[in-house]
Amino acid sequence: MLDTLNTHQREAVLHCAGPLMIVAGAGSGKTMVLTQKIAYLVRELGVYPDHILAITFTNKSAKEMLHRVTPLIDDSRRPFVGTFHAFCGAVLRRDMGYLGRPTSYVILDYADQLKLIKKIAAKFNLDDNKYPPAALLSGIDRQKNALIDPDRYPAQGSYDAILGSVYRQYQQELKTQNAVDFNDMIGLTVQLFQDFPEVLERYQDPYILVSGYE
Numbered sequence: 001m002l003d004t005l006n007t008h009q010r011e012a013v014l015h016c017a018g019p020l021m022i023v024a025g026a027g028s029g030k031t032m033v034l035t036q037k038i039a040y041l042v043r044e045l046g047v048y049p050d051h052i053l054a055i056t057f058t059n060k061s062a063k064e065m066l067h068r069v070t071p072l073i074d075d076s077r078r079p080f081v082g083t084f085h086a087f088c089g090a091v092l093r094r095d096m097g098y099l100g101r102p103t104s105y106v107i108l109d110y111a112d113q114l115k116l117i118k119k120i121a122a123k124f125n126l127d128d129n130k131y132p133p134a135a136l137l138s139g140i141d142r143q144k145n146a147l148i149d150p151d152r153y154p155a156q157g158s159y160d161a162i163l164g165s166v167y168r169q170y171q172q173e174l175k176t177q178n179a180v181d182f183n184d185m186i187g188l189t190v191q192l193f194q195d196f197p198e199v200l201e202r203y204q205d206p207y208i209l210v211s212g213y214e
Contacts, residue, residue, distance in 0.1 A: 005029075005036065013037045016045065016207075031065055034209050038079055039072035041207055052079035053203070055087055056211040062086070065211070085182055088189040091203065092180075098196050099188065106179040113137055113181055120169045124162075131162060139163045140170060144183035147190060 002010050009029055012022055013036050024030050034054060041047040056062045059082075066081040073079075080087065089107075096103045108116070117133040117140075140163070143153055150168035154160065174180060180188065193200040 002036070002040075005033070009033050009036075013040050016041070030211055031061065031068070034211055035065055035068040035072070037209065038069050042073050042079075047207060049073055049077045049079045051205040052207045052209070053087070053205055054079055054081045054209040054211070055084055056081070057083060059083060059086075061211065085185050088185040091189050091192065091199075092185065095192055095196075095199050096188065098192060098199060101175070102178055104178075106177065107185070108174070108179050108181045112179075116170065116173055117166065120166050120173065123169070124165065126162065126166075131159075131166075136163060136166050140167050141183055143167065144181075144187055147187055149187075 002013060005013060006029075009032070012020065012033050022030065022033070038049075038052055038054060041052060042049050054062075054065060056065060062082045066078070069079070069081065080090070082090075092105070093103050096105070114133055114137055117137045121128065121131060121133055121136065143149075150164060150171050153164040153167055174184070193203075
C-alpha cells in the first residue's frame with residue numbers, strides 16, 4: 001500500500017503520534033496521502049473507521065476522498081468524510097437540542113437570506129440606496145464569521161446601529177422559522193462545543209484529518 005508513495009508522503013502516512021501539518025502545493029498528492037493514511041489507520045493500527053473524522057473544503061473533494069478510501073477498507077462502517085458544513089450539520093441534527101432548538105431545521109441559501117434581509121429592511125423603512133440589502137447581509141456575515149452575536153455587536157456609529165438592529169431581527173426571524181444559514185452552522189456548533197463539554201467529548205476522536213486548512 002505504501003509502495004506508491006514517495007518518502008515524504010510515506011512519512012506523513014506513518015506519523016500517528018501527535019499533530020502534523022503538511023504544507024504542499026496543488027497536485028502534490030495531498031488527497032492520496034489522506035486516503036492512504038485512513039487506510040493505514042484502519043488496516044494496520046486497528047482504528048475503527050467511525051473513529052476517524054476527515055474534513056475537506058468542498059463537496060467535490062470529499063466525494064473523491066470517500067470514493068478512494070472505500071475500496072481500501074474492509075469494513076461496513078465508514079469514516080466521516082465531508083466538508084466543515086457537512087460535519088457541523090451532522091452535529092446539529094443530533095445535538096442542537098442542547099441549545100434549546102429543534103434538531104430538524106431548514107438551511108437558507110444566499111437567495112433566501114437576501115429575501116429575508118429585504119423583508120426586514122422594508123419593515124424598518126430603510127432606503128435601499130443607503131442600506132443595500134446585499135451590503136447588510138455581507139455585514140452580518142462578517143460578524144458571524146468572527147463569532148460575534150447580535151447582542152455583542154459594537155454599535156460605533158449610525159450605520160452600525162442600523163446593521164445591529166437588522167442583525168438582531170434577522171436572527172430572530174431565523175429562529176422563528178426554525179432556520180439557519182451556513183454561518184450559523186459553524187457558529188452554533190462552536191457554541192455547542194464551548195457550552196457543553198460532554199458533547200464535544202463525543203466528537204474528539206483520536207484521528208482528525210483536515211485537507212486544505214487555512
